[in-house]
Amino acid sequence: MIDFDPESGREIRCLATARNDQGEPVKGRWTPILEVAEWEAIQEIIGDGPMRGGSHNTRVYLASGTLRCGKEDCGSLLRAMKSAPSRGKPEGYFYYVCPAKTTGRGCGGVKLPGPETDELIRKLVIAKYEEEASQRQTVKAPAEWPKEAELSLVREDLSDLKVARRERKISAERYYSDLAEYEAEEQRLKRERNAWQRKTLADQGEPVDMAEEWDRDGITLAERRSYVARTLRALVALPVGSGRRVPLRDRLVPVWAEH
Numbered sequence: 001m002i003d004f005d006p007e008s009g010r011e012i013r014c015l016a017t018a019r020n021d022q023g024e025p026v027k028g029r030w031t032p033i034l035e036v037a038e039w040e041a042i043q044e045i046i047g048d049g050p051m052r053g054g055s056h057n058t059r060v061y062l063a064s065g066t067l068r069c070g071k072e073d074c075g076s077l078l079r080a081m082k083s084a085p086s087r088g089k090p091e092g093y094f095y096y097v098c099p100a101k102t103t104g105r106g107c108g109g110v111k112l113p114g115p116e117t118d119e120l121i122r123k124l125v126i127a128k129y130e131e132e133a134s135q136r137q138t139v140k141a142p143a144e145w146p147k148e149a150e151l152s153l154v155r156e157d158l159s160d161l162k163v164a165r166r167e168r169k170i171s172a173e174r175y176y177s178d179l180a181e182y183e184a185e186e187q188r189l190k191r192e193r194n195a196w197q198r199k200t201l202a203d204q205g206e207p208v209d210m211a212e213e214w215d216r217d218g219i220t221l222a223e224r225r226s227y228v229a230r231t232l233r234a235l236v237a238l239p240v241g242s243g244r245r246v247p248l249r250d251r252l253v254p255v256w257a258e259h
Contacts, residue, residue, distance in 0.1 A: 061094070062118045062221065063235065066228055069098040069110045070238040070253065076106035078237060080114060096237070110237045116248055122214060124254055125231045129210035145196050151189040158182045190218050233257045 060080070067078035078096040083089040094114035099106030145151075161182060165175040194216075198208075214224065236253040240246045 060221075061096075061114070062224060062228065063096060063114075063121055064225075066121070066232055066235050067096050067112070067117070068234050068236050069106060070236040070251075071098070071107050071109040074098065074107040074109065078110065078112070098237075109239045112237055112248070112251070117252070120248060120252060121228060121232075121235065124235075125227055126210045126214060128231045128256070129208055129227075133208070145193050147189060147192065151186070151193065154182060154186050154189060158186065187218075194218065194223075229257070231257055 063078070064080060065077060069076045069078060076098055078098055080094050081097050083093040083095060087093075096112040096114055096117055098108055098110040100108040158179075161170075161175065161178050164170045165172070170178075210227070213219070214227070232254055234255040236255065238251045238253065240251065
């Protein structure tokens with residue numbers, strides 16, 4: 001589904017499931033890559049619409065759906081906006097801004113530097129997890145993941161495949177076909193391992209080392225956003241007067257999530 005942003009003139013693509021009169025999903029006339037249950041599970045992670053950071057920006061911006069305008073009588077969600085080339089910022093630089101009054105969705109009174117805000121959020125999440133970890137009793141580390149050997153075999157197959165291609169024992173067509181299959185299997189197992197590790201740590205009460213987890217190999221933006229959501233109910237951005245220079249940390253007021 002495609003919506004229109006009157007402020008920027010851009011199209012917003014939303015994920016929506018087409019359903020028949022009985023409320024059942026309408027299936028396309030092609031071979032599905034996912035079952036309906038699998039797709040619904042994915043939607044639980046990435047969201048199904050533009051609200052609460054669920055649009056295509058969900059995959060790009062960490063703080064979508066968390067930052068709110070702190071100007072009196074506003075409280076709107078801040079949205080990400082790329083910096084204009086004329087500002088001389090690095091490529092990809094962006095801001096978090098309160099939508100303009102003309103959109104009917106904000107006051108336009110707050111603007112934050114995006115990368116710096118994301119870095120501060122990272123520090124807040126890590127600090128909160130460390131604070132909670134220090135208050136909990138450390139328990140025995142979890143046992144080894146049951147499918148660790150299976151993951152090792154897949155990686156061995158990947159290595160053998162590359163050697164076979166290098167030695168011209170298989171064709172390019174066979175190589176790329178098998179490569180895609182093995183890499184997909186490796187990614188699937190890594191996701192299973194990551195999910196198992198998080199669940200095991202939670203079940204056994206083992207504190208998560210968030211500083212290490214945040215930079216874990218293979219971690220996705222959706223996972224980082226989930227940690228932000230578990231830590232912060234909102235992050236309120238206070239306005240500043242024209243010409244005033246206020247440190248970013250002093251402008252952001254965390255509203256911690258309750259557990």
